Structure formats: C-alpha cells, structure tokens
Amino acid sequence: MKKSLYSFYLSASLILFLSGVLSSCQNAGVASPLNDKVSDFHFTNQDGRPFSKSDLDGKVWIADFIFTSCKTICPPMTANMRILQRKAEEENIPLEIVSFSVDPNVDTPAKLKQFGEKFHSSFSNWDFLTGYSDSDISALARQSFKTIVKKPVNEDQVIHGTSFYLVDQKGMIVKNYSGAEKPPFNEMLSDIKKLQR
Secondary structure (H helix, E strand, C coil), rough: CCCHHHHHHHHHHHHHHHHHHHHHHCCCCCCCCCEECCCCEEEEEECCCEEEEEHHCCCCEEEEECCEEEEEEEEHHHHHHHHHHHHHHHCCCCCCEEEEEECCCCCCCCHHHHHHHHHCCCCCCEEEEEECHHHHHHHHHHHHCCCCCCCCCCCCCEEEECCCECCCCEEEEEEEEECCCCHHHHHHHHHHHHHCC
C-alpha cells in the first residue's frame, strides 16, 4: 500500500513538474497566456503570391481579421496595426503581421494591396491574405482563434472579431488584445520581446 501511494505521489509530482516546465516554455513570461494552435493554411497575399502558415515558422506574429469594404471597425484596426508595425520597427523588434480578409470573394489581392497602402503599411513584414472561401475563413477563425466570422445573407458587411492575436514561433496563439479601442501597444511590444528571448 505504501509503495503504491509512493508511486502515485511520485507520478503526480512528475506530471506537475513537466506541466510547469511546458507551461513556462509556452508562456515565456507572458501574463494570462492562451494556448491554441493555429491550423495550417495555404492562402494568397496582396501580391498574388502563395502564403502559408509554414512561412511563419520560427517567427513571432500578430494576426487580425479585416475586410476592405468595412464601413466601421476595420480602418481604425488597420491604422492601429500600422502604429504597432512602426513601433516595432523603431525598437528593432522582429515581427510579422498577418491580416486575414473575412470577405475573400470580394477582397482580391489588388484590393487588399490598395487597402494596405491607404495606411502606409510596409508589406515587407505584413501580409494581407485572401484566396479561400467564406467557410474556410469562418472555420479558421472559430477553430483556431475562437472568434466569429459571419457574412449575413444579402449583406455587404461581415461580422467579425476585433482582437489582435499574438502567435509564437511554433504557431501557438499566446494572447489577444484590443485591436480597435486603445490597443495596449507597450504591453504587446513587451510580450513580443518576451517570446523572442
């Protein structure tokens, strides 16, 4: 009996220890981390070039969901993302940015490029993606990012989340932030640097 109890506590301690190690590796000191894996994808960027999740392997990236004919939240979100991009550049913080279109049947690569140019986006590390179906992006948003993407019938506007998502080098979603109102730029930059240590 004592031997079996000893084995149980030893096993339990080992599990707790390993989970703590794995958690610390995944979290990298980021407060209140998430732990969702981004599904594989193979899409097209604003230059009409193939772009897949594997292009982001080993890189820290920020993702959001937008569309070019958005009449409300997407312009300020994209303006805020450009601010984040510029701040990262000023501090020499390596960062990739991915904006998924939630209206892929309307948002051609050319439209996405024109949209990005309105905000003086640097396409060197910012890809605007399309080249998939409404159901594809809805599934990716729901399954990986735990957010909604839905285009009502006979409507030109799309319902979608407004968060910015921080993704680590292994494709794990670490954290989300407000992308529309008062984004916490300093917190985001700090978290990005923590992942890159």
